[in-house]
Amino acid sequence: MTAVKPAGPVPAGPGAASRTASPKGFLTVGRVVAVPVRRVSVVTALVLLALIVAGSAATLSLGRLGIPLAGLGEALTGGAEGKDAFVLERLRGPRLTVALGTGCALGLSGALFQSATRNPLGSPDVIGLGAGAGAGAALAALMLPGTVTVPLGALVGGVLAMALVYVSTGTGFRNPARLVVAGIGVAAICTAVTQYVVYAMKRDSAAELTAYVNGSLDSRSWDDATTIGLVLLVAAPLTALIARRLAIGEMGDEIAQGLGSEPRNTKTFAVLLAIVLSAGAVSVAGPIAFIALTAPQIAKRITRASGPHLVLASLTGALLLVAADLCAQQLPLFEDLPVGIYTMAIGGAYLGHLLIRERRKGAL
Template identity: 75%
Template sequence: MTSCRPAARAVSPRLLLRVGRNVALPVRRVSPLAALALFVLLVVAAVATLSLGRLGIPLADLAGAVTGGAEGKNAFVLERLRGPRLTVAVGTGAALGLSGALFQSVTRNPLGSPDVIGLASGAGAGAAIAALLFPGSVPAGLGALLGAVLAMALVHVSTGTGFRNPARLVIAGIGVAAIGTAITQYVVHAMERDRAAVLAAYVNGSLSARSWDDATTIWLVLLVVAPFTALVSRRLDIGEMGDDIAGALGSEPRGTKTAGVVLAIVLSAGAVVVAGPIAFISLTAPQIAKRLTRVSGPHLMLSALTGALLLVLADLCAQQLPLFDSLPVGIYTMAIGGLYLGRLLVREWRRGVL
């Protein structure tokens, strides 16, 4: 028999979903409504992506095209141009949102995202070095993956305490990010103009000319990693109370943090492989998700939906705003995220965290 009753108010505004006598699953009251709202907005943004503009599929034909009835121009737009691009945007945004939620939960700091601690810059530097030293033989995605892993290793060593000290994590990450950016800019300057232009678009984060192979890659990463994030989610939730309490409750905080960081790096690396280092989605999406619920926890599903929505909206701007035609989508996310990061840094400084 299944029933729902309110949990203790002193803990958080949740329901306990009971299955039999021995199983009780906590459910945040507002999460289903927030998830539904985000999903509806994502569908609206997806429809706009497919239908707006000179090459857009008319709304009257869109449902038939999506269900397999596309012909002529509509088929070309859906199958070659906007369909793969939209699918990659949704998957990449979801992966970045999940990655940011995991990092911020592990560090218990809103600044603990892959952007701030140098993962994206390291990935860009790795792609740049691969393009410069091994043109045509080492894919940019593989170079980005190796660069991201190396950047995280440098941050881990530089802090002296791994990922446990948020302030040191941010400072070390800024240093590693600066090094990665310097390497990338040097390579772009040293390369031939045509190759440098292609590399510059990639390291800024771009969804142009994405294929179904790219969509398959990012969604495969999500399908493989998502079950593990669900398994670690409850332990991360307990970890919000501190390592001592989490250890007393049997959650093994060190192992949980390691698992969370590894999963976050895999998700971010998958996103970088298919779309380049898209900035600030992983920083902002978990914070928006947290404000939708106003309770503690990593908010993994909401962060994924928020990340997908933010990236689809940014890509819609990249495609449809005539003033900034053909700009990489990462430029839009960087502009918005930079403002948000500044606000967040000021708030954390006033609270005495930094």
């Protein structure tokens, strides 16, 4: 790994990204990987990491079964015994790890998708992956019980939804406008399938599916943590490989082409990576809404700079999901609510803020 190198001058032109006064360079690894770095991004990442650590400590220590904060360090280094060991190894440890991994995956997925489509309101949820996963989960749980597991059904449903979107656009994942339109249509179809299955089956059986369809971290295991960890392990290096091309692509296709990048191929690869990350998250936690949508935009607004903000988006996603899960576990008035309900509230609040902000600016 080499030191941060100052970025060269950026050609001016139509569609050029806004410049910031913050020092910028590329963190390079060998001659292949070059990740855009700014000082404000580094400071923000450190703050986010500190908040994630605080949220994680609260998750493990609060409540009747919580591990006392004074003994948390010893428990994490292998000294947990009795109740503390059970809570750490069977209850809250796997759940927290899955929340961290799933939040990172969703945040990174949203950043890739929004950068590729140049749509701040775009995410894999918008193009039907979550709805497809919900339909697959419904079919597996209610019509094929014992034959297909719910996570596998959700994964297959999400993949089939993305395949339908790919075919429907006529251009694969290369045309952002067609991608979003096709995705909305596929999402509507998948939602109709889910509603039909739930309506057709017994109400008691359908109630068991509610938590998963909304997104849930209840009863997670280390196998789930391993699954999302492997998805991140594969996707993160591939994301780093295209980070610089994504940053260049945000200045416009013509400029990116002139600088030797291949914007169409970069967009297609970014969307595919976003789908893989989102599908991995769905397979372990269900279709958790709005994290992929809000995390990249929150990261961008904190730094007030252009760019895909891949690392910051993943950290923001992890923080949002850990905070939402902490609420799901500790708020007595809303006990046992799926974590997806809280992320929907976060997303709704964000969209309301965005609407008010745009109206004040006269954009709406």
